[in-house]
Amino acid sequence: MKAVSPPVFDDAFQDKLKELMAWRRDVRRFRTDPVPGELIARLLEVAALAPSVGNSQPWRFVLVEDATRRQKVIANFEAANAEALADYSGEQARLYASLKLAGLKEAPVHLAVFCDEGTAQGHGLGRRTMPEMLDYSAVMAVYGFWLAARAHGLGVGWVSIFEPEALARDLDVPDDWKLVAYLCVGWPEDEQATPELERAGWEHRRGVESFIIRR
Template identity: 50%
Template sequence: MTSSPQFSQEFINELKTLFTWRRDVRHFQSTPVNEKLLDQLLSVACTAPSVGLSQPWRYIKVETPTLRQQIYNLFKNCNKEAAQNYTSDQYKLYSNLKLSGLNDAPHHIAVFSEENPTQGKGLGRQTMPETTAYSTVMSIFSFWLAARAYNIGVGWVSILPPHEVKSILTVPEHWNFVAYLCVGYPQFQNETPELEQKGWEKRNPSRHKWIIR
């Protein structure tokens, strides 16, 4: 039996710093990330927990310029539609938000979740089949934290309609779209989330308390 590692207080403090400084990055440098390092990040992502050890995540590097342009056009249309749902004051704030790094980020990564993978033999998802998607999100977060440790930024573009993204990238029907990630070295970093800096929203202290039943 392998003995479990003992983590020092210094490591625990650095881990807390890593969580604190994880940011949804929108401003990227054009310098690409080394391919071997991207492969390492994917390997870390694949160590994430998954229901029944199903590993339902599917990562696609979107490198074809025409496909990237189609995704960007889709984003622009969706962003324009979303802006119409806000009041005039909210619209002004919304218009000042940079909601994607699609034009700047050197890497685009689309993440899908296989709906009912044979791997795992259905364990743990008979009553909650959505746990495959939850597992994929865990993998994305693992990728995100590992990227931050290497000073690589990740931005999640969450406004894209899943069926249209699936059509553009021609993936199997049973793959469910979960995330479109912009990846690259950030232009700058800040401990305070950009949405809070711009006055869109701020953290709610009540979310730091347990709900007791």
């Protein structure tokens, strides 16, 4: 194959990339304005550029457009959220109850991302001792989608408060597809650089120094 020269990512680009990552927020408050279908298609193309174990490309993107299915998703979230609230008590329960944890009713786009754990693509390379690498590959696709959406001014919210098996049944996907992410996508109601959970006083981000361990 003919060798090609890679692009040069200069200092200005590197600074912008860091800025993009810093502004990647989990959005829960959306305007209801529609998002062009061609933009979502473009973002999914970017997501599919993600690395994957053995080149397996296990991500499966499900655009949830049917109103009845969306209502089942919302009911699933509300039931799971009520159960989660019961795990807390006192001031923490009060704070939890005040949090807006999903934009399911407002977001114009619902995107479920599954991992096809039965895929034959990749011939099992890299998965014998760590089969979870398939899931991690799908997560990489989610992050690529998220950053690309942010670059286009869209907000993304990752909702994880579900009973996943019921959600998979309601979306009528194959049995060997595992739910990795349920994303709300749309134009943010407002723009904030600080995570909402930090602004609400639930948890604060730690500096990178606290995560570095040397051996």
